[in-house]
Amino acid sequence: MSDKLYKIQDFRPIAASELLEKTQDLMADGYRLGQMCCTKVEEGLELIYSFDKEHVLLNLKITLPGAVEITSITSVCWPAFIYENEVRDLFGVTFKHSALDYDGKFFKVSEPTPWNPKN
Numbered sequence: 001m002s003d004k005l006y007k008i009q010d011f012r013p014i015a016a017s018e019l020l021e022k023t024q025d026l027m028a029d030g031y032r033l034g035q036m037c038c039t040k041v042e043e044g045l046e047l048i049y050s051f052d053k054e055h056v057l058l059n060l061k062i063t064l065p066g067a068v069e070i071t072s073i074t075s076v077c078w079p080a081f082i083y084e085n086e087v088r089d090l091f092g093v094t095f096k097h098s099a100l101d102y103d104g105k106f107f108k109v110s111e112p113t114p115w116n117p118k119n
Contacts, residue, residue, distance in 0.1 A: 009057045011048075016062050016070045019049070023060075023073040026051045031058065033073075036083035038091050045091055049073070067092030074099035 014022055023033075031051040038047050044065040051058045064070065072095035073080045084095040085106035095101070 009059060011059045011061050013061045013063070016064060016068075019060065019062060020071045020073055020076070023049070023051075024076050026053075026058065027076050029053070033077045033080055033083075036080060036087070038087045038093065040091075045093065047087070047093070064093065067094075069094040069096050071096055072098040 031053040034050040034052040034057060036047065036049045038045055040046075041063065043063050045063070045067065047062040047064065047070070049060040049062075051060070062070070070093060072084055074084065074095075075097065078099060081098060081100040084098055085101070087093050088095065088101075088104055089107045089109060
């Protein structure tokens with residue numbers, strides 16, 4: 001593989017309270033949201049927001065103590081509503097000030113928040 005094609009991913013741990021401001025800064029700098037994911041970790045839940053600019057990923061990593069409330073980024077990045085609703089349905093994280101909130105009914109699941117660590 002050519003060195004010119006290889007790009008290293010950058011993971012930056014941030015506090016949940018910093019998410020909206022960091023997202024605003026990245027969007028203003030020409031980044032786009034590539035994906036958002038959530039997974040269980042020892043400390044509770046880990047959210048990773050991946051932003052792309054010129055094929056370089058910058059990942060904002062947030063660790064939450066469990067299914068808590070976090071500020072939505074849909075005010076500056078509309079497509080995030082899909083990821084946020086998915087995370088709410090599967091993990092129980094609530095996103096305040098969401099531009100489009102399906103109120104926990106984005107997916108049809110057999111049990112509420114099946115991947116919440118508290119379940």
